[in-house]
Amino acid sequence: MSKIFTLTIGGEAGQGVKSTGLMLAKVAVRSGYHTFDYTEYPSLIRGGHNVMQVRISTEEVTAPSQKIDLLIALNQETIDRHSKELNAGAGIIFDTEASLNTSKIDGNIHLYAVPLSHFTNGQELLCNIAALGSALALLSGDLTVLKYLIEEEFKDKEAKVISDNVKAAELGYNFVRENFQKDILPTLKLIEDSPQKMIVNGNDASAIGAIAGGLQFAAIYPMSPINNILHILAPLQEKYQFIYKQPEDEISAINMTIGASFAGARSLTATSGGGFCLMAEGYGLAGMTETPLVIIEGMRGGPATGLPTWSEQGDLKFILDAHQGDFPKIVLAPGDSKEIFEMARMAFNLADKYQTPVVILTDKNICENDQSFEVFENSQFVINRGKFFTTKLESYRRYSLEEDGVSPRSIPGSSNFFLANSDEHTEEGFSSEEISDRVSQMKKRMIKLATCSKEDMPPPRLYGPSEAETTIVAWGSTKGSVLEALKSLPNVNFLHLTWLSPFPTESIKNILLKSRHIVDIENNYSGQLAEVICEKTGIQITDRLLKYDGRPIYPEEITEYIVKLSNCQMQNA
Amino acid sequence: MPNLNLDTPVKPTWCPGCGNFGVLAAFKQACLKENWNNSNTALVAGIGCHGHVLNFIRLTSFEGLHGRAIPVATGIKLANNRLNVFVFTGDGDCLGEGGNHFIHACRRNHDLTVILHDNALYSLTTGQTSPTSPHGAKTKSTPLGNIDNPFSPVTLAIASGATFVARALSNDVEKLSELITKANAHQGLSIIDVLQPCVSFNKEYTPDFYKDNFYYLDESYDVTNKEVAFTKSQEWGIKQIPLGIFYNIEKPSYESQIPQIKDKPLVDLVSDRKNLEDLFKKYT
Numbered sequence: 041m042s043k044i045f046t047l048t049i050g051g052e053a054g055q056g057v058k059s060t061g062l063m064l065a066k067v068a069v070r071s072g073y074h075t076f077d078y079t080e081y082p083s084l085i086r087g088g089h090n091v092m093q094v095r096i097s098t099e100e101v102t103a104p105s106q107k108i109d110l111l112i113a114l115n116q117e118t119i120d121r122h123s124k125e126l127n128a129g130a131g132i133i134f135d136t137e138a139s140l141n142t143s144k145i146d147g148n149i150h151l152y153a154v155p156l157s158h159f160t161n162g163q164e165l166l167c168n169i170a171a172l173g174s175a176l177a178l179l180s181g182d183l184t185v186l187k188y189l190i191e192e193e194f195k196d197k198e199a200k201v202i203s204d205n206v207k208a209a210e211l212g213y214n215f216v217r218e219n220f221q222k223d224i225l226p227t228l229k230l231i232e233d234s235p236q237k238m239i240v241n242g243n244d245a246s247a248i249g250a251i252a253g254g255l256q257f258a259a260i261y262p263m264s265p266i267n268n269i270l271h272i273l274a275p276l277q278e279k280y281q282f283i284y285k286q287p288e289d290e291i292s293a294i295n296m297t298i299g300a301s302f303a304g305a306r307s308l309t310a311t312s313g314g315g316f317c318l319m320a321e322g323y324g325l326a327g328m329t330e331t332p333l334v335i336i337e338g339m340r341g342g343p344a345t346g347l348p349t350w351s352e353q354g355d356l357k358f359i360l361d362a363h364q365g366d367f368p369k370i371v372l373a374p375g376d377s378k379e380i381f382e383m384a385r386m387a388f389n390l391a392d393k394y395q396t397p398v399v400i401l402t403d404k405n406i407c408e409n410d411q412s413f414e415v416f417e418n419s420q421f422v423i424n425r426g427k428f429f430t431t432k433l434e435s436y437r438r439y440s441l442e443e444d445g446v447s448p449r450s451i452p453g454s455s456n457f458f459l460a461n462s463d464e465h466t467e468e469g470f471s472s473e474e475i476s477d478r479v480s481q482m483k484k485r486m487i488k489l490a491t492c493s494k495e496d497m498p499p500p501r502l503y504g505p506s507e508a509e510t511t512i513v514a515w516g517s518t519k520g521s522v523l524e525a526l527k528s529l530p531n532v533n534f535l536h537l538t539w540l541s542p543f544p545t546e547s548i549k550n551i552l553l554k555s556r557h558i559v560d561i562e563n564n565y566s567g568q569l570a571e572v573i574c575e576k577t578g579i580q581i582t583d584r585l586l587k588y589d590g591r592p593i594y595p596e597e598i599t600e601y602i603v604k605l606s607n608c609q610m611q612n613a
Numbered sequence: 614m615p616n617l618n619l620d621t622p623v624k625p626t627w628c629p630g631c632g633n634f635g636v637l638a639a640f641k642q643a644c645l646k647e648n649w650n651n652s653n654t655a656l657v658a659g660i661g662c663h664g665h666v667l668n669f670i671r672l673t674s675f676e677g678l679h680g681r682a683i684p685v686a687t688g689i690k691l692a693n694n695r696l697n698v699f700v701f702t703g704d705g706d707c708l709g710e711g712g713n714h715f716i717h718a719c720r721r722n723h724d725l726t727v728i729l730h731d732n733a734l735y736s737l738t739t740g741q742t743s744p745t746s747p748h749g750a751k752t753k754s755t756p757l758g759n760i761d762n763p764f765s766p767v768t769l770a771i772a773s774g775a776t777f778v779a780r781a782l783s784n785d786v787e788k789l790s791e792l793i794t795k796a797n798a799h800q801g802l803s804i805i806d807v808l809q810p811c812v813s814f815n816k817e818y819t820p821d822f823y824k825d826n827f828y829y830l831d832e833s834y835d836v837t838n839k840e841v842a843f844t845k846s847q848e849w850g851i852k853q854i855p856l857g858i859f860y861n862i863e864k865p866s867y868e869s870q871i872p873q874i875k876d877k878p879l880v881d882l883v884s885d886r887k888n889l890e891d892l893f894k895k896y897t
Contacts, residue, residue: 069897238896248893252886256879257692276892281873281884283691288717292684295677295714299688302675303655303696304880307688325678415897418889451880452655452673452689453696459667460675462660470623470668471676 043097045227046105047175049168050091050122051114053084056168060112061092062410063193064172065239067185068096069412072231075239076520077410078104078592083264083348089117096179096227102376102411102520106594110178112171116140123149131223133174135167150223152178152216159211166208173212178220181228183213238415242406242517243268245377246310246336248416249384251280253334254423256305258284259296264348265404266310266338290315294322294335301331302460304430304451306388310336313355314345320362323397327367329460330439330447330485332391332398336384339403341590350590351404353516353563357571359399360541368445368488370398371541375519376406378413379538385421390496393426394488395449401540403563405592406517430454437467441480445487493542500544502551504533510602511535511555513581515569518561518593525598532602537569549577557609559602560584563593619644623668630820632783632809636730637666639789640699644672647794654697657686659706662737662811663730666701680710683718686725693878694868697797700727705735708744708766715766719773722801724866728793729766729804730783732811733818740814750817766806767846771839771860776801778842778860782823783809785856792858801866808854823854830857837862 047064051057058079065075076095082088093108095101108125111118113134123132123145131150134140137157145151154174160166169190176186190205217224240248247269250258260270273284283300287293290311297307311319316337326333339355341347359371370390374380380402387398427448438458440447447467450456459469464481466472503523509531514522515538522534535551537544552558552573560570560581565588570581585601587593619641627633643649649672656674658664659682667674677685686700707715707729718725734752735741741754742761750759770778777799781789789807796803808827810820834857835841842860868874873882 236897238893240896244896248889251892252889254886256882257688259688278873280886281879281882283871283873283879285687285691287684288713291681292687292714292717295681295684296688296691298677299657299675299685299690300692300879301688302685303689303692305688305692307692321678322681325681329675329677415893416889419887421887423886451693453652453693454673455650455652457651457671457673459673461667462676462678470621471665 044101044105045096045179046093046108047096047110047112048091048093048108048122048125049112049114049171050089050118051168052086053081053088053090054086055090055114056165057090057092057114060168060172061094062239063186063189064094064175065410065412066189067176067181068094068228069237069239070185070189071182071228072234073098073228074100074237075410075412076101076103079408081349089121091118091122103524103595104409104592106596110175112175113140114167114171119145131178133171133178152220154212154215156212159215160208163204166204169205170208170212173209174216176228177213177216178224179228180224180226182230183210185230236415237412239410239412240377241408241410242338242377242380242402243408244272245380246384246400246402247272249381250308250334250388251276252381252418252421253385253388254306255308255388256282257297257300258282258308259287259293260284260310261287261290261293261315263312263315265340265407266312266336268407269310269336290318291322294319295325297333298322298326298329298331301333302329302451306332306392308334308336310338312338312340313342313358316355316359316362323369324363324365324367325462326397327363327369327485328462330395330449331460332395334384334387334391335397335399337399337401338407339401341588347590349404351563351592352588352590353403353518353568354565354588356401356515356540356564356568359401360572366482366486368394368396368486369541370394370396370492371401372398373401373516373538373540374406375516375536375538377411378416380406381416383538389424390492392428393424393446394492395426395446396488401516403517429456432456438469439465439467439481439484441467441484444491445484446491447484489542493544497539497542497544499547500535500537500539500551502533502535506533507554508533510557510559510606511552512559512561513537513552513569513573514561515540518563521593521595522561522598524595525602528599529602540572543572543576545576548573549579552577552579558583559605561593561598562586564588619671621669621671625669626665627662628813630810630812631662632732632807632811633663633666633730635783635786635789635809636728636807637669639786640728640793641670642786642790643793647797649697653695654699655689656699656701657682657689658701659703659711661703661706661730661735663701663703663706680706681714682706683711683714683725683727687718687723690723690725690868691879693880694724694874695878698725699797700725702727702729704729704731704733704745704766705743708764708769712744716769716773719770719775719802719804721867722774722776722864724800724868725802726793726796727802727804729806730809731766731806732809732815733763734811734815736811736814747817765846765849766804767859768843770804771842771846775804775860776862776864777803777858779804779858780806780808780856782827782856783807784820795858799861800869801864826850826852827854827856828852830855830859836860
């Protein structure tokens, strides 16, 4: 197992914490390494504590860590809050001229006092770049890689901005080389000819996955943590020939996308739990009118306004059950940004094929954690619109009864007459309260779930040995932390669920009935997945590691929980 | 003119004498005259007595949720701006449940025609007060008289930025049909407030009340003057119900300002997404 190096940078909002962290990650990736970033910030624009963790390794990194190897402290609060997280022998880079108090720091921690403000000629905003230069020197990073990156980042700014940034980085870099030579580590030594990688977070992956999936129309009302999806989409509309519209509220967002989809455009909306509360009626409308729709729901701590900038997996049961009556919905929960890209793209095919809403559940962690991946590939992806007809058909019936539950879909302007109806309806779409229409249309809609589980749903993935002492069950974004914990837990395997509706009941049952011991791990209060598993399979999972404080589940916490649990069992045996 | 058959097998279920019959007749008449058919037109309705109208016209349509007809229509127009898009909505639907959508659609000047069936009452739910019910009106929800004050959809539309604002009577089919044609020809958000009786539940705004008190704005009236239009829209009372076009100005519609759909509607655009290397490169 290769060592993962963990660097944390902290400061006030507005001090460039996130951009510095991301630049370091880019330098690492361009130098041939894998990275993972985790960011924390309050719901404020200026002030408040911001922190970003960047983890670097020669192998894939999938989770944040509770422990730090190097801390860049842009203010006192960073020292006070994070020095206890430092590993023995770790270091702190800080500004000599900021008169920070380091008296309480343990003697084995290296203190790298660098005159950062002196290097920036009084430009406060450059301190982070000088600190980045210092960190780079300490980790044997290549300064040229950073210089290229600065030029790229500021290419639209005047030349002086670039030269000031480069100079600050150089001064910070040289100071460390000259003064702390003996502490320099090989962590970021340039690896020649490594394959190109990209750094993406879940919001990036959602937006580019949607574009890859043939997105034509998006209406998204701003809400943390999915704002960056619209920030990415809005400037790309002309290039990729789609429309993004900011609506007046989430109710309008979902109804606009339903309208656009009814007219034939592949449509997307995105929101968080609170916004989805407003969308619930539209969710059912898409189901009833059999209108394809992709919804990305980025969860945050709820209920109400909750924890706007923190994470939770608290909306699973809500998304599965947010409706009066019944309608078929496809609910997916990707476990990392690559899975988000692939599922967002696939969601548009599924929505068209089954003419019903497809929800992709993400959360603040996965939306905003950056991770490195090999560059995505899209040349093999085929857009499939399902039973979709834009030319005149003979004796057309929009809701004709079909064995697979899917009727031929047409659009206004095609000369095919039909009524897409929110009321229960006949095969033509006319409102009807006849028993025969109600029963046959309800059955036709609901049978789509069975067709989908047969034709499209893969079995859930089991990581680790096929049989193990303990089986961890988790869904969505906790995947990365579980995988990392698994590295130090030899007799444990991991069932990761990404399809929540339709639900892979039989395969889950088969795997779990073989398990000697099952542990459920979720970022919510009540163990919502464990409840769903019990409802579907009858299997009760009583050992649950649940966390609902807004923070991610760290691999260390998982390891500790499993070890403690198996110690207990051994004692009981 | 092609032989359009706009009838469906479904017989209207409205009460005899309902104002909706007039709106349906006026709309069908305009369809036949203008050749609005299934190759060029889409209809959207909300929920209320008016919403049933979609079952009685052989034109492709979407019957949505209570209050949400306008956002659905907006999505349709953005996806295919070649279509004539009509919204049928009611006073409860559009001004109560869907008030937010109404003002924002006006503000954005989407190229839609909104036909507001205004009977000043919630009638499908058998007669409760609505945002256009007069102060003091006794309804099932206000047995002691309505304490709320009504607002005028005409005033609200003008204030919110709609560029074609008119009022008509449901039983003047000829005039209403003519207005519907003009509203659709207008580039931008057109709204026609159709005053109509609810013969079953509205004992105040009866057919006779409207017949006795309306007048048409005459030719000297300046439809481009917003202040005049605003003042005129506030007029309401005995012999004081103005009908006709209150406000009509030219202003670019929302859709005309989207470069992507300048030449072709969105649904007909083809963009190659196979090669996304440019996009991926930004993240390397």
